[in-house]
Amino acid sequence: MRASVLLGAGHVEVQERPVPAVPPGEVLVQVASVGVCGSDVHYWRHMRIGDYVVDAPLVLGHEVSGRVVAVGEGVDADRVGGRVGVEPQRPCLACGQCLAGRYNLCPRMRFFATPPVDGAFVEYVAVPAVFAHPLPDELSDDAGALLEPLSVGIAAVRKAGTVPGDRVLVAGAGPIGVIVAQVARAFGAAEVVVSDPVRERREAALRAGATSVLDPAAEEVAGLGVDAFVDCSGVAAAVVAGIGALRPAGRAVVVGLGDADMVLPVATIQDRELTLTGIFRYTGTWPLAAHLVASGQVDLDRLVTGRYGLDDVGAALDADRDPASLKVVVEPGR
Template sequence: MATKDNLTAVLYGIEDMRLEQRPIPVPKDHQVLLKMESVGICGSDVHYLVSGRIGPFIVEKPMIIGHEASGTVLQVGKDVKSLKPGDRVAIEPGVGCRVCSFCKEGDYHLCAEMIFCATPPVDGNLSRYYVHDADFCYKLPDNVSLDEGALMEPLSVGVHACKRANVRFGDVVLILGAGPIGLVTLLSAKAMGATKTIITDVVEGRLKKAKEIGADYTLKIEKNMSEEQIVKTIKELLGEDPNISLDCTGVEQCVRVALQATKTGGVVTLVGLGKFEMNLPLTSALIREVDIRGVFRYNNDYPTAIEMVKTGKANVKTLITHHYKIEDTVKAFHTAKTGEGNPIKILIHASADWKP
């Protein structure tokens, strides 16, 4: 390649993000070399910057950040048949071992050997150039932009959460939390046929966006509201009990509300990760046979997410609030960290060709 510019965003430790040149990687036989385009900032990226760790995953050596991404294929390995130079792709950031029972059964996201972008010690993809396994790069339809391609990662979380909850036409759905994951879960629930939806949050601006993208009801949680009041208000607004609840916060109070508000025989799906241990009203949920299901990332959900955007069932473009070029990565993370300007989804543009 003529260029040697592979500007890369590297997290060295707590509050220590640096831009530096890295060698342009060479694809293996089953990989593609990508000219990176749009990379979204995820809450986990911010958490690594602020805390240096998420649970057992600790930043112990410099790590390239970024995992919500799209790019354009520049070069393909000799065994790659599915892609060609010039193809625009969404990049699924997690690759399993392919040989364990989980991978063989299609649950590759549960693989113990999972390699996931920007999860220590694995590097992410906020670079000018990046290599990735070709079978985890999904070609974008002509009517889906590269910016939307980067949002296939969070949208896939919403798709997977709604598949786990078995959302179908006619369902009455409660979503707790209207951050980026709550909003993509709302988009997914509506696309899958949820007839009536309500979403809660403590921030009015997020609820306004939720209303714009299809929420039937919104509820702002005030500091002085008791759990009983929250549950009662949810049911009053809906006119009935939700048969599916999805918590996208990980906050103990929200999980408790989900368990208490959900209709007898319904499903509570926990999407957000919070404290390792919580005090929850389990007995009431158990004797009412409320199913409690966990969610971890996604598997085989990118094609569904892309199809939802292609067909207009889900408008992710409306969630993008901020754009930065890669040279302004530190500034972009400052916006994400402080919430200045009410960001929902921040995109960093890795290509030197990008113009605002």
């Protein structure tokens, strides 16, 4: 099979690799669509994210959909031919975190496109059958792949405790921010304000369902009095402003990857009894994610602004330099 392999900063190469074997309990998926994530771009440009360092050839891509073409021992043969969205995690399912239902925090986690585990910019991947989730007919292949970032949005909005009638502030109108805005509306938020300094991205957020947008460089964020704040920017100033925008007993969730350390307004957090937390991936989100899309409450297809083949993965990874680009996908069969 063909695989796009990261060999160095800004350097990917299409190589021939064997089609993966299918171990017991797993399925072989012919990849249809793979979303490009900010983490893929970071590895492509910097060869590391925090403690995760690319020190050997690596296949990127972890937002995956496709079709089951073979099954391993113990898997129902009727699954062959079925369309699936792939949850790109391999937890041990035996440690304390896994047994407590927090398998996203498994200390022995193996995750697609996180060194040293290869991802899905390939023609075929083998995955545990339990993490190859059937896709409703209403979902396109692109939407099936983007159930992964939608899962991040669901995890964030759940952590924010969003309930009907809430007012929610989202910082950052990239793909995750726009998805979080849609999920907050689906969870019943009466008002969703999205903050971003880039005009094109604010416009995209409005088209996707935000009730209003603002430019943090020109408009005040602190003092909005929202029930929940979700940071999808990773920018320290945005996090501080968002905390200042919370009403007493409000909730802040940090999603965006940015500075490892930030100076936070501790007095504000104490005086208002605010809750501040983060999220790390997700657990048990795919069925809900598929329902939100199939029912029309979340629109993932409208996020896609570009499609590329395996020969053009480098261009796909650089597409974010265009402010009008929101989400691009790689289609290995293209």
